[in-house]
Amino acid sequence: MTALALRRALQSVVVLLGVSVVVFALVHLVDGDPVRLALGTRFDQETYEALRERAGLDQPLVVQYLQWISSAVTGDLGVSFRSGEPVTALILERLPATLSLAGASILVALLIAVPLGTASALRPRSVVDAAGTVLSQIGISVPEFWMGIMLILLFAGTLGWFPAGGYVPLSEDPLQWARSLVLPAVTTGLVSGSVLTRFTRSSVLEALGAEHVRTARAKGLGARAVLNWHVLRNALLPLVTVTGVQLAYLLSGVVVVEIVFAWPGLGQLALQAVQARDYPVLQGAVLLFAFVFLLVNLVVDLLYSKLDPRISA
Amino acid sequence: MSEPVLVVEDLRVQLDTPRGNARIVNGLSYSVAPGETVAVVGESGSGKSVSVMALLGLLPKRARVTGSARFRGRDLLTMRERELRAVRGDGVGMVFQDPMTSLNPVLTIGRQLTEGLLAHRKVSGKREARERAAQLLADVGLPDPRGALDRFPHELSGGMRQRVVIATALAGDPALLIADEATTALDVTVQAQILDLVARLQDEHRTGVVWITHDLGVVAGVADRVLVMYGGRCVEDGTVDDVFERPAHPYTQGLLGSLPQLHDGGAGGSRELVAIGGTPPPPTDLPPGCVFWPRCPVRGDERCATEQPPLTPVGPRDGAGAGSSAVPHRAATFYDAARGAGEVGS
Numbered sequence: 145m146t147a148l149a150l151r152r153a154l155q156s157v158v159v160l161l162g163v164s165v166v167v168f169a170l171v172h173l174v175d176g177d178p179v180r181l182a183l184g185t186r187f188d189q190e191t192y193e194a195l196r197e198r199a200g201l202d203q204p205l206v207v208q209y210l211q212w213i214s215s216a217v218t219g220d221l222g223v224s225f226r227s228g229e230p231v232t233a234l235i236l237e238r239l240p241a242t243l244s245l246a247g248a249s250i251l252v253a254l255l256i257a258v259p260l261g262t263a264s265a266l267r268p269r270s271v272v273d274a275a276g277t278v279l280s281q282i283g284i285s286v287p288e289f290w291m292g293i294m295l296i297l298l299f300a301g302t303l304g305w306f307p308a309g310g311y312v313p314l315s316e317d318p319l320q321w322a323r324s325l326v327l328p329a330v331t332t333g334l335v336s337g338s339v340l341t342r343f344t345r346s347s348v349l350e351a352l353g354a355e356h357v358r359t360a361r362a363k364g365l366g367a368r369a370v371l372n373w374h375v376l377r378n379a380l381l382p383l384v385t386v387t388g389v390q391l392a393y394l395l396s397g398v399v400v401v402e403i404v405f406a407w408p409g410l411g412q413l414a415l416q417a418v419q420a421r422d423y424p425v426l427q428g429a430v431l432l433f434a435f436v437f438l439l440v441n442l443v444v445d446l447l448y449s450k451l452d453p454r455i456s457a
Numbered sequence: 458m459s460e461p462v463l464v465v466e467d468l469r470v471q472l473d474t475p476r477g478n479a480r481i482v483n484g485l486s487y488s489v490a491p492g493e494t495v496a497v498v499g500e501s502g503s504g505k506s507v508s509v510m511a512l513l514g515l516l517p518k519r520a521r522v523t524g525s526a527r528f529r530g531r532d533l534l535t536m537r538e539r540e541l542r543a544v545r546g547d548g549v550g551m552v553f554q555d556p557m558t559s560l561n562p563v564l565t566i567g568r569q570l571t572e573g574l575l576a577h578r579k580v581s582g583k584r585e586a587r588e589r590a591a592q593l594l595a596d597v598g599l600p601d602p603r604g605a606l607d608r609f610p611h612e613l614s615g616g617m618r619q620r621v622v623i624a625t626a627l628a629g630d631p632a633l634l635i636a637d638e639a640t641t642a643l644d645v646t647v648q649a650q651i652l653d654l655v656a657r658l659q660d661e662h663r664t665g666v667v668w669i670t671h672d673l674g675v676v677a678g679v680a681d682r683v684l685v686m687y688g689g690r691c692v693e694d695g696t697v698d699d700v701f702e703r704p705a706h707p708y709t710q711g712l713l714g715s716l717p718q719l720h721d722g723g724a725g726g727s728r729e730l731v732a733i734g735g736t737p738p739p740p741t742d743l744p745p746g747c748v749f750w751p752r753c754p755v756r757g758d759e760r761c762a763t764e765q766p767p768l769t770p771v772g773p774r775d776g777a778g779a780g781s782s783a784v785p786h787r788a789a790t791f792y793d794a795a796r797g798a799g800e801v802g803s
Contacts, residue, residue, distance in 0.1 A: 355558040361515055362553075363573035363625060364546030367538075373572070374561055381563070452563055453609040 152445055156438040163434040164216070168209050171427050178225050178421035199225060212427065221431070222424035224417075231428040234413060241311045242409040245332065245401075246394035248325050252333025253340050253390065258383075261344025262376065265352060276341060283338025292331040292404035299327060309406035328405040332398050336390045343386045347379040354378065381452050388444035395440065396433035461488040462632045462665040463512075468524040468534075470504070470511050470689075479740040482508045483689040483748075484524070487682075489633065489665040496668045496680035496697075498712070502737055504689035505669045509635050513549060514541045529632065546573045550626030554638035556618035560610040566621055567606030570594070573628045593624040597654060616647035620654070627658060634659070637669045652679055673712065677701060682784055685709050688737055688748030691768065695786030705771040705788035707755040708733070747789065758791035766791050 179195045180187065196202050200211060212222060221231035264276040300308035306327050312320040351357070352375055360374040397411025410429060417425035449455045470482040482504040489495050497505045511522045512533050526533045528548060533541065545551075553559040561569060570593060571586035580586040587606060594602030597620040610618055619639065626634060636655065640648040656679060659666055668679055676683055676697065683700045685693040685708065693706040704710045711733040735752040744750050747761040760766070768787040 354561075355553060355555060356561040358515060359551075359553060359559045359622070359625070360561070360572075362513060362545055362551040363576065364542050364544070364629070365572060365576050366542065369572065369576065373564065378561065378563055453565075454562055454611050 148449055149442075149446055152442050156442055159438060160431075160435060161213075164213055164431055165209070167427055167430045167434070168212065169205075171423050171430070172205060172208075174418075174421065176421045178423055181421050182225060212424075216428075216431065221428035224425050225422045226420045226425070231424045234425060235410065235428055235432055238408055238410045238413050240313060241407060242395060242397060242411075244311075244314065244321070244325055245328055245398070245407060245409060246391060248329035249332040249336060249394050249398075250387065250391050252329050253337035254387065256333070256337035257340030257344045261341045262348050262371075262379075264341070264345045265348035266371075268349065273345075276345065280338040280341040283334050283341075287400075288331055288335055288398070289400045289404050291334060292328070292401055295327050295331055296404070309404070311406075311408050328401050328407055331404075332394060332401050336394065340383070340386060340390065344379070344383055347382045348375060351375045351379040381448065384447055384451065385444055388440050392437045392440040395436045397429075459491055461490045462529060463489040463667070464525075464527045465512070466525045466527075468508060468511065468526060469522070470507050470516065471521045472517075473519060474741060476739070477741040480743055481689050481740045482511065483743070485684075485686070485689075485691055487684050487691070487694065489667055491632065491665050492659060492663040493682065494659065494666040494668055494680045495682045495684060496670060496676040497684045497686055498670060498673060498676055499686035500671055500712075500737065502740075503686040504740070505671075505686050506637050508686075508689075509551075509637060509667060509669060512635070513545050513551065514538065543577070546626075546631075547577045547579075547629035548631055549633045549635060550629060550631035552619075552622050552626045552634065552636045552639040555642045556615050556622050557642065559622055560618055562610055565607055565609055566594075566613070570606070570621070570625055570628060573625060577629055579629060589628075590624075593628055594621065596627070596658070597621070597624045598650075599624070615643055616650065619643060619647070619651055623651070623654065623658075627662075630662065631664060633665045633667070635667045635669070638671070639668070640675060641670065641672065648675070655679070673701075685712065688743060689740060690748055690765075690789065692747075692749065693786075693788040694768070695771070696784050699771070699784075699786035703771065703786070705786070706749075706790055707753050707757075708749045709788070711752075711754070760791050765789070 179192055179199065179201065182195070183192060193202075200208055203211075215222065219232055221235070223230055224234060227234075260272075260276045260279075264270075264273040267273055296308045299305050307320075307324050308327075310324055312324045314321040354374075357370060357374050360370045365374075397409050397414060399411035399415050401407065402409045402411045403415075410432070414426060414429040414433075416422070417429060465488065466486045468482055468485040469480070472479045472481060485504075485508055487495060487497075497508070499505045507516065507520075510516050511520070512526050512528075514533070514536070516522065522534055524534065528544060533544065536544070560566075567587060567590055570590035571580075571583065574580045574586045574589055575583070580589055590606055591602045594605055599605050599617060599620050605613070605617075605621075610621070613621065619642075623639075634655070639655075640651050643651060652675065655666065658664065666679075668675070670676060680697050683694060683697050684691050685700065685706065687708050693700060693704065693709045700709060701713065704713055711731065714731040715733060733752055734754070738744060738748060738751060744762075745765075746763045747753070747766050750756070750761050753761065756762075758766075766789045768789050769791075771786045771788050
């Protein structure tokens with residue numbers, strides 16, 4: 145177990161280093177000059193050169209990369225071109241909003257997916273199954289921004305139950321935090337939940353067909369015991385993987401939903417950085433997304449080895 | 458002879474499929490006495506597995522099961538799910554074909570053994586359940602039974618797993634054990650061990666056994682009686698000696714003829730294996746007469762084409778072995794194929 149964890153963690157570090165190279169290269173290959181963009185109409189050659197030098201942009205790319213990565217490992221991701229604030233601080237400031245939204249979304253998704261997918265699998269081609277299929281197809285195909293706007297119109301506009309947007313930190317007011325979270329979490333949760341519903345249905349169906357389920361029934365176990373311990377317990381394995389992928393996606397910022405709900409998450413931060421060619425912020429954000437992705441995958445792998453005894457260290 | 462543990466009468470199983478109504482089991486009747494082993498043989502698709510799954514209500518709900526199957530006097534086929542559940546794993550134990558898949562890979566052996574004991578309230582609590590489970594594993598000859606409780610199926614070999622499956626089936630001290638191709642997936646030496654094990658446990662507990670197999674070698678080794686199935690019907694039954702020595706149905710003859718024999722003596726030297734030509738009819742499209750008619754090399758009576766031949770006693774042949782057994786030897790023919798065509802009917 146610990147050997148597996150250590151090995152996988154080491155692998156992750158290597159992957160992360162590779163990602164950092166790619167991220168750095170991509171960011172610098174994007175067309176557009178951040179200094180020119182920052183100066184705008186106040187452009188003059190002298191200030192331009194001075195600023196480039198101060199940002200280190202006059203150095204060769206390799207040197208720039210080495211400088212960036214060596215301070216990145218100490219947690220210093222540089223300073224934003226645009227605001228002059230440290231990138232790490234900018235990211236940390238946005239992190240609670242993103243974590244809240246991702247956590248709540250995956251909760252909504254699982255609350256939809258597990259019961260609906262299981263019910264569909266238990267009665268294939270029934271009304272429940274048909275309804276589940278149609279709803280999840282809608283959930284997968286409807287664009288998030290549209291769903292978000294519809295939810296705002298209904299629940300914030302007409303009914304006035306929840307705020308239409310904005311984020312209230314948990315530390316400030318837990319109740320308002322929860323209320324502000326509902327609509328964006330439902331929006332992203334519906335999409336993730338739709339994917340997970342389809343997935344739950346197929347894993348449960350597959351688990352139902354396994355021979356050990358017949359053995360369990362032949363033992364005289366009750367329907368509930370068979371379902372919980374011989375069907376769902378086994379269907380859980382693939383579900384954990386897909387849930388991990390969904391969670392990683394949610395954690396790396398859901399830009400569209402963040403914009404619709406004026407949600408100050410990492411997705412918005414990254415988008416603004418792209419628009420301003422704010423290299424340090426963009427690099428930092430993308431590197432963080434890669435890190436989160438690897439971390440979630442690492443956790444999923446370790447969880448998997450806990451859940452499935454066949455995967456040994 | 459004591460009261461039979463299981464009496465199956467006119468068991469029929471039908472299933473609606475996209476290709477039409479499949480008649481999978483068509484009027485099967487047999488009984489199993491305590492301590493007796495009845496082998497049901499037939500090739501794949503002959504309905505032998507379905508016929509036993511139907512007994513315990515393990516078929517999909519859309520399967521239509523008719524007839525009767527009285528287990529200790531009570532009809533399994535008309536029981537409610539709750540009553541059936543009390544019979545499963547308690548009065549009737551079941552062993553399935555593939556020990557690689559019939560155990561849940563993510564639960565420990567101990568958990569899988571104790572859950573049945575706990576469900577049937579055979580034990581007072583988890584501690585006692587573990588004690589009993591370890592005892593069961595010791596009974597089936599598993600080395601280090603206590604340690605095995607905390608292991609997972611993949612940590613055991615195929616033969617050991619099948620021992621675990623058998624221990625599970627025996628957990629409720631059943632009056633009837635159904636073994637569905639229980640040794641098919643095992644290699645021959647392990648198979649012999651498992652057969653011995655079941656025979657020993659059967660002797661100790663007077664368990665009636667229904668042994669489903671397509672392996673005639675296994676039948677010869679374990680069975681008291683044989684029931685030969687083809688196309689969902691019994692085409693011949695009787696003692697192992699009667700059926701193997703004097704097969705009376707052309708299908709049984711074909712089945713035995715397709716079996717390689719080491720000691721094929723006689724002046725003619727080694728005998729060629731004879732395969733039965735053709736394939737079994739699909740259960741959605743059974744012939745009106747004898748199910749074997751389309752493939753029958755004998756065709757001893759024209760009526761076989763249009764009428765279903767009833768199971769009729771096979772006449773003693775030149776006095777050899779006649780009436781020596783309480784079990785009648787019957788075959789679904791209009792004639793005695795062992796004696797040559799047409800003699801019984803004419």
